[in-house]
Amino acid sequence: QCIAVCPTGALTELDQVDKVWKALNDPDQFVVVQTAPAVRVALGEGFGLEPGTIVTGKMVAALRRLGFDRVFDTDFAADLTIMEEATELVHRIQHGGRLPLLTSCCPAWVKFFEHQFPDLLDIPSTCKSPHEMLGVLIKSYYARTLGIDPKSITVVSVMPCVAKKYEAARPELAQGAETADVDIVITTRELIRMIREASIHFDHLKEQEFDHPLGESTGASVIFGATGGVLEAALRTAYEVLTGETLEKVEFEVLRGMEGLKEAVIPISGRDYRAAVIHGLGNARTVLEKIRAGESNYDVIEIMACPGGCIGGGGQPYHHGNLEILSERAQGLYREDRAKPLRKSHENPAIIGLYKDYLGEPYGERAHKLLHTSYVARKKI
Numbered sequence: 001q002c003i004a005v006c007p008t009g010a011l012t013e014l015d016q017v018d019k020v021w022k023a024l025n026d027p028d029q030f031v032v033v034q035t036a037p038a039v040r041v042a043l044g045e046g047f048g049l050e051p052g053t054i055v056t057g058k059m060v061a062a063l064r065r066l067g068f069d070r071v072f073d074t075d076f077a078a079d080l081t082i083m084e085e086a087t088e089l090v091h092r093i094q095h096g097g098r099l100p101l102l103t104s105c106c107p108a109w110v111k112f113f114e115h116q117f118p119d120l121l122d123i124p125s126t127c128k129s130p131h132e133m134l135g136v137l138i139k140s141y142y143a144r145t146l147g148i149d150p151k152s153i154t155v156v157s158v159m160p161c162v163a164k165k166y167e168a169a170r171p172e173l174a175q176g177a178e179t180a181d182v183d184i185v186i187t188t189r190e191l192i193r194m195i196r197e198a199s200i201h202f203d204h205l206k207e208q209e210f211d212h213p214l215g216e217s218t219g220a221s222v223i224f225g226a227t228g229g230v231l232e233a234a235l236r237t238a239y240e241v242l243t244g245e246t247l248e249k250v251e252f253e254v255l256r257g258m259e260g261l262k263e264a265v266i267p268i269s270g271r272d273y274r275a276a277v278i279h280g281l282g283n284a285r286t287v288l289e290k291i292r293a294g295e296s297n298y299d300v301i302e303i304m305a306c307p308g309g310c311i312g313g314g315g316q317p318y319h320h321g322n323l324e325i326l327s328e329r330a331q332g333l334y335r336e337d338r339a340k341p342l343r344k345s346h347e348n349p350a351i352i353g354l355y356k357d358y359l360g361e362p363y364g365e366r367a368h369k370l371l372h373t374s375y376v377a378r379k380k381i
């Protein structure tokens with residue numbers, strides 16, 4: 001393993017490509033890969049394509065060519081995250097729980113929070129981030145389906161993110177299935193390197209589909225990769241749970257765009273819900289200090305550390321802060337959302353089947369054991 005410097009200089013990037021090759025060459029390991037929403041709109045840049053070009057099918061084909069035994073989609077788990085997070089939000093609203101609920105799928109943000117606001121650890125959602133949810137399901141539900149010992153499964157996550165490498169090593173994310181939920185995390189840039197090292201002609205690949213059932217996803221999960229996308233996806237589900245009515249217009253345009261702090265008032269069933277979307281930890285600090293001082297009345301807040309959300313992650317092809325590149329990547333995700341036949345997480349048939357066959361109720365006992373986590377008060381640095 002070697003250490004490479006991340007583009008912001010704030011973090012060092014642990015290079016884990018050699019570990020992936022080793023797992024792929026080990027005949028005793030069943031190696032499963034998953035890819036985050038934001039990877040598919042940036043990976044093509046490594047092969048000369050324009051930012052925002054959607055290369056999902058070619059990416060899946062390349063991963064199979066590299067030798068992975070299954071190719072799953074973190075988008076599936078993004079739908080699952082929405083099931084859990086939207087239910088948690090509705091539960092807090094209906095049972096007088098503490099608000100605002102803060103999203104928890106960005107590990108850089110979570111770590112910042114643990115260091116800087118250890119007195120507010122009860123407000124972030126307890127949901128694990130999507131790739132961790134998928135990892136634990138692969139090591140439990142899917143291992144049982146295949147009749148494989150979870151210890152013989154290696155889960156590799158391809159992420160736009162450097163912080164997910166640290167997240168995967170958190171000890172509390174290894175409890176659900178008695179092995180780490182995710183074994184190895186590589187970034188989009190590392191995957192580009194692997195595809196080049198294997199002399200795969202990316203442009204010439206025929207598109208392929210993810211494996212089932214953990215590869216099925218809705219449009220709601222695709223937009224997770226752009227700032228505002230997690231909250232928009234959660235609202236698509238929370239609206240229908242709270243009202244019992246169909247949400248006809250699924251786009252919440254007010255939550256989209258590149259401003260560091262966006263605010264919206266969303267009327268649902270006669271109550272106005274105050275929502276905010278934040279990217280950048282400086283913006284997050286400002287809002288969190290207001291919450292600490294009792295000067296804020298938000299119900300729900302999405303927070304992402306990177307500019308534009310995960311599309312601008314530290315593991316993506318370098319964007320050098322170019323907003324046009326970030327905007328093209330975001331538009332790629334919104335196009336993919338529009339093209340999906342299903343655009344609400346709770347309509348994903350594979351998710352419905354998973355709850356019926358294995359998890360039970362959203363936010364129920366088994367879901368809590370496998371899909372939720374806890375946070376640690378850390379020293380201020």
Ligand code: SF4
Binds near residue numbers: 160
């Ligand atoms: Fe990682 Fe950045 Fe996405 Fe946070 S916003 S999960 S740090 S890529």
